Amino acid sequence: MNVLEFAQQLPSAPPPPVVDESRGLSRVANIRQDFVAPNLLEREGPQNAPAVLIIAPAAAGKSTAAEAIAASSNGLLADLAGQRVADGSFVGLLDEGLGEDASLTFKRSLRAGHSTLVLDALDETHVSSSEANFVAFLQGLARFLRTSQGARNVVLMARHESAEWVRFAFDTENVPIAELELDYFSRDQALAYLDLKLDALFRKNERTLAHRQHRESFQTSRDTVLSRLGEAAGYPTLDQAWTSANGRRLLGYSPVLEGLATYLHVPDFRNLDVGHLTTLTDTFPEWTLLSNLMLRLLEREHDKFLNNWLDDISRAMFTAEQLNNLYDVREQCSRLAVRSFKHSTTTDFDEQVPDSLVDSYRAAIESQLSNHPLLATNDQFVNSTFRDYVAAFVLVNGSHDEQRAVARVLRGGSDLPSPGLAPFMLSLLEDRALSTELLDLALASLGAREEARAQYSFSLRSLRSDGLLTIELDSSMGEAPAVMTVPTHSPGTVLLPARIKRLDLTTDDEVRIEGRSLRIGPDVQIDAMFVTLKGAECAIEAHRGLSIRGQIVTADWDQQVRISGQGLLIEAVESEGWVQRFSREPSLSEDRADVQEYYHALRRLLRFFRRTQHVAAGTLAADKEQIWRFVLRTDDKADAIMKTLTDDGYVRYHGPEYRLSQDFLASLALSFEDIGRAIVTPELSRFLHRVAQQAAAPESP
Template sequence: MDVNGFADQLPRVDSRTFPVEDSTRGLKFVRDVQPDFVSPRLAEDGDPNAAAAAVLIVAPAAAGKTTCSRAIAARCGAPLVDLAGQRVGATDFTGILAEALGMVAAGQFRDLLRSNNAAIVLDALDETSLLSGELNLQAFLQGICRVLRGSVGLGNVVMLARLDTADWVIDTFKQEGLPLRRLSVEYFSKGEAEKYIDLKLDRLYKGALVHRDNPKPYRAVREMVLGRIARGLGVATGDYWGDESAWRFLGYSPVLDAIASYLCVPNFSDMIGSLAGDTPSTPESVPEWQIIKTLTEDLLVREKGKFLDAWQYEDMVSKDMFDAQALAYNPLEQCVRLLSLVEAESTDVDLPALLPEPLKETYREQVAQQLRLHPFVTTDRQYVNGIFRDYMYAMVLSDQIVDQVGGRVIRQLRQADSLPSPALAPFIVEMVNSSDTGTGAFPADRCDLLISSLAARRDSALEYEFAIGADKETGELQVRRAARGRRPDDARVPLQVAGRSLRLPSRCQGLSVDYAGTVEIVAPGQVVKLGPSVSIRAECLSIEAGSLYVESTEDGPVSIDSELVISDYSLHVRTFGGGVFSVAGAEIEGSLLNHRAPRVPGEVALGDYFYTLRRILARFRSTVHLGSSRRLSANRAQLDRYVIRGDPKAARIVECLERLGMLSTDGESFLLDIDRLGAAGINHVDVRNFRATPEIMSFLQNHMVSGSAA
């Protein structure tokens, strides 16, 4: 079943019966489906529940939820409620209907809804969750549940959300005892992706539709571009659409937007030669995004060529005075001008250095003409797609653009209603690690934007883990990406840490931090969520938020270990899950004091060794099978730099584990023998979960404390 087929099953209502009296609450009737809409398939999540009155459609970030919501509403005549920018609460579902339609009409519509004679579509639950907070979102969802009690409707209340917000919807309906049907938007298939590109090109071409007029060379070039990206993913030529990782990337609509823009050329034959080679990626990079970055930069180079062809400068000044090929309208200047145009509505940008005076006026005139036709922006000064926007935002965040418009972009990305974009972080990784244009390191005080962008691609088959280690001078973010059916791969981002605090996002999951400085989570009045599987160790941790939700599970505990822990006494802390939430620190201020970690039984030194052992074992995550032995691996350089160095207790534990044959080295990795560790009475899961079993404490007493002066 696809989106169109799903919409056609919903009950229809005549919108003329319900004129909208007040559109400020986001309710509207959509008349037509977008002409370039390609209907994606929907997969059933869990057991089908066709009798449920409500349906939740889940999609990854930037995968077209809003476009799907408009298509569903248009095909079945249902009102579409756009919750972006709306603050919601307990009575707002019925309140929105009453304010938009009037009290009498709202009552009539609710009756039609409950009798399965009307449908309604609610979009942007993610945006309203950020503005309203999870508790108010939950109250809003409970209001929907109250309306649906006793309803005979069949999936006629349709909600669309990302994975994180979807969890709140699922939990609320479960608590309220109401069934909920769950569907997920699938990535495009080969045929759907090709149709998507074709329809995008219909809109991008301003005149003749070159791809329609020259189908044979166009299809050849389109296939070459798709195949080149697949090779960047490490997928052999052939049916690369059958490879899940290739399908998940090539079937992702923002990627297809970028490909369509790249293919918008007057002559496809000229492109074939330029596509013959591949651009290798660095070991630390995200391979598929290296290709997308290359395509994006090729567009900028192409625009420079157009500029030089149109700009008449040789009659006024010789090339000896000004090498236009090198200085004029380069990619960096284009991005600065485009950001200023869209973000600040300004065209006042510095001219290139060394531009001779006689050329300045004609340069300004040609730039003004060129910007109006630039492929990255529309005529009404909007970004053509999220890929081009995020490429330029990544230039700002990686300090390639440092002027006032850069500061405006960073503030905008941190606004309460700003959702992280999944394309931003891969571009940053590529720019930082690039051998030719790389900035060398990423500012630690912007890690919140980097991590939240990567985590935005999480779904049921793709997980991310993050590890940050830093001393006073240098640091590193390690990103582990685990996709279903593939071995995990790693990317590394060097961090600028000297004199900087480390800023973390308001949503942290699968994160380990060892930072020799201050760690901040800044979300005034908002909800911060930690867990599952979060460990933060720092000199100082500061949390500024309205509420703190901690999800700690048996396999994913949450721990804080800092000399100074700062939070406000008004911070509301809520914990759930069956795991341990522990806060350790010499000085703990605020409401987190109520969660101070209990001292491990025994001598002070014994407790210190227990916590040090936990820090060491927390670094071992990757499973390695050597014969019948199962081992965990950790990066040697990271463990030495951020855990062992400067800590005599950590050094003694590592030396002891090596001496007992539990720890060995293999190239750049430490290998931990789980079986030998278990034979000595140490269960690494118990240690991670702060379970100080008699066997573990006996091991530490015998091997670490007895006879030790440490």
Template structure:
């Protein structure tokens, strides 16, 4: 059971900052290792969840784990400013052997290193290490581990109370950090940043909404607005109680977008009511997308008013020019100052508006866009956004515009290891408001990346690859929530083309028996799990390292005919959390390979047997919809389909041997034993008759395989 503790308790556990940090710095000192100054920016302190009832005061290192985009850097700076301790922005360094000792020498000199080391060991200082995710991604697993060895030597065990170091990062990075430190004999305490309570959520939105020239907000009006929003959203993502929906309502990026919407609307409560009336049956993600769209619409209106002043025609021209689509082009351009927005056709527009005023005024106005934070000289536009919700909505909306050139640029920006995916992107892509349907295959990979960071355990991606024509395959990516489909994205791949995954995969079922899958290409590491099932013809792992994350109840499973790649290390959870069914497994995968016995059946075994049966059945269903006479298919055409591996030859032979499929003239007829066709098409493993049928099929295939090996 998780136990909550407060920010003030975490702060109280820290050691008071050392006077050594006030020493004069060396000329080679880094501005990214410093004691932060107090900030006037409002800060809403989160709570934390511990695995144990009490905080471990004897732990040498405190690991703070948090989902993507919740403000880990703000938290680190608050801890540093209030305790007087050094905060290290590890995203600015390439960590490795002797990194911490070397950095202290460069900042404080040899004498300063000695003083800081003594202060750490005698309980007068805590090092606060931010951006561990970026450090791991930039330097690679082995260099990251070497830097932790250096840290362990620096904070050698002492009798001093309180942690000598705090490390902040995403859950998968903290899992790996915990494993490395445990192997080094370092005692750790893991504290997970909790989603905001309702009171904290209200405070967060109030702080965001108050950041305005209007001089604050009316507390009663804001509370009414939030009550209405929570009432609309709560039942859609939970049972109406805060505890069941706080993974969404208490998620900082969502609240950040909500605060911006409230701040920029003249009558936000009325606008919220209008959105609800217009989409009364839509999902909560449609509501959030509508809120973000409303911010863009409001920005266009404000620019029009600024551009035109008392001239209504000029106001209308300015508003139409600075449309939401124009704003998206600027937001997602690496050089927005070079973008030329095509003005709308208007008989009233004067040449001076277009030639002299529009772009300079628009560019000046864009510099204060509510979606942006103020980052000078950042070439990647995805790193300029003020929050993940703003970024992910903008990218998803751009995809809906079918601008392939822009998509190519955004895909490259997305691969930047500094870009941290959030689950919001995948949900926007699956929303009715963004209205994506057919997408390039790269978008499917981005959705998988995003979904892997998810916070809803009952949300599952199901990816199926079907042969459609002789030269192409259809890819269907469906989001399932509580077992029910929400939306499906489709794409196409050429025969022989592989499906590429970039950073990680979690809570995903991928059925691609005739397709190769490449993971982690160009990356230092790739994360697999929890709750992953993959079936493919060839799996190539190209990242230097693969990290395995374990699930609560079941292991992830991979079934492939060929396993290859350049991965040199597999870390994280052990073989109990990842099972690989593959004929040959070379280094470093040998420990993960399994050889199932004839009488052992996991749910994953039944799932794959069901998927193969469903793929075979669909050919009969398609034909029978066009002709009467029960489930049937031309025998000659089925031979061609089986020869091209577009249906399972094993399923066909099993059904033939059991006489569930039989020939009648030129037709094959299919009659399943007491099983409804809808059960097979939905692959419902809860149906006892269907489950028995699949167990019979699995036993048949395994006995057949053993007999073949014996020969």
């Protein structure tokens, strides 16, 4: 049963004329031309209840459906937006809007089941009237209906939060109420809705209806865009997206379709870009498209907020830049994250608002958020895609405290990692660097995406020399793997997810792998300063060879460990926990013990050198204070190596830094990564022997 079929079952005695429209009453003559009747799902309540509650998320078309029901049933529409209600307001509303005599006649007709009344915008009046007054209003309505002989001829439209109070009020008055739910559009309904929205857009701009005139070209472009969005939600085919409840919450949601209509509003569909809308490479074209769509939805909310809140006088108190910053995308995502993820870290957005408007601003924000199109309830998103976007936006653009708060919630969530989080994070980064403190969330999301989609896999390689994270994606259909390179920024720690299949990571920082159950392998190589494995259990698949190298590698002694395969290699100068049973020191098997120590000293030194933007190509820089404090002060062999490198001209002083020429590594026939992987060449062995001999030689008098 759709909305119009439901309306045709309602009584249709005409209501009296409205004498005072300020009370929100009106008679709707016609159904809007762009209306597509969504289906109604039966929830609960008796068929002969005097009232019916229709529940839907914000921006799902409740008001449009309310108008259609009123028009089709010849009923009276009560738009409660802007109305303050309390006990007795229901009768007062009718008396003032219709006049006392006409109101008395209408109320009798309503109780007799001959007329229909549609109450819309309950959520708005809930916010403006206070909870106690809102409940009192509903209880008054329920008492009015206690002796009603009608069946479902009083229709209430509300979101889930307000619906709870409707149930409570009718329950306390012992009056039954039926419940229906406004469903998301089906595939056919969504396509019809897109057509009608495009009709309106083309006519508004006095253009030819290109989507009808060039139907085949339009349908191809439309289906391609919808397929992209379906892929973004994790569905390999469009059919699978439409048959999934979560897929329909995205593709069949009217705000998403309205955004798509504006995107498809072009004169020539052959030139439509269906997936390359940001500076991101084409690795995730469907996610760049969806990111762009999400941005449009939030920018529209920004415009709507300003129009609802500011009059001409108040608007003149702000500069154009300040208006752009009010309730912008960042503020919306920040506030939505606080609501949904329930963290307490907040940003003060009120400082740009004049003191005289702060209270008004906060009240308007509360009302706008309560009806935000991304939310199905007060703190639950309409679908997982909206949730992923908000989380990714805060992780990429939020303050450091906000990032940590949201990351903490995501790491503790039972339904995460979500396959959609990483693509949104990467598309929102643009040319900025990804913090390695968030790397675990990005990699866990890519891993979940790999599990969810056929013919999709990814591997990762981090190149220490230039701070880049390289993700190789073997996407589908036998095509060559796509490669995406993302700059990274490390505050000193690289966090990795509990599940790692393929990883080649070399870093100067600490690496932490944390989770309740760790699963590592089969293709993993890690080389870091410190490596920590933290979790209740750890499963390692080492059939193809798995290596973990670090100055210090630690794990818990009581960690339950399961190792399959014989290829596990753990190299560490120091180790703690169960890894001690498998670890060995990096060695030069044919060299003397003191030469091995020089080798460890060289590795320690080189970990402090890195390529930075302020040094010339072919040169690495290291902080003199750090090297002195952590290496040279306590390691005489490292000190001997530095003297030799200085004498050979490979190291020179430059203010607070040491500068190392990469010609030194070339002279050893090694790369920077080779040193980290304990690769030894004859040239390296000869160099270490020379340093050891020079250090052992007596000093000249």
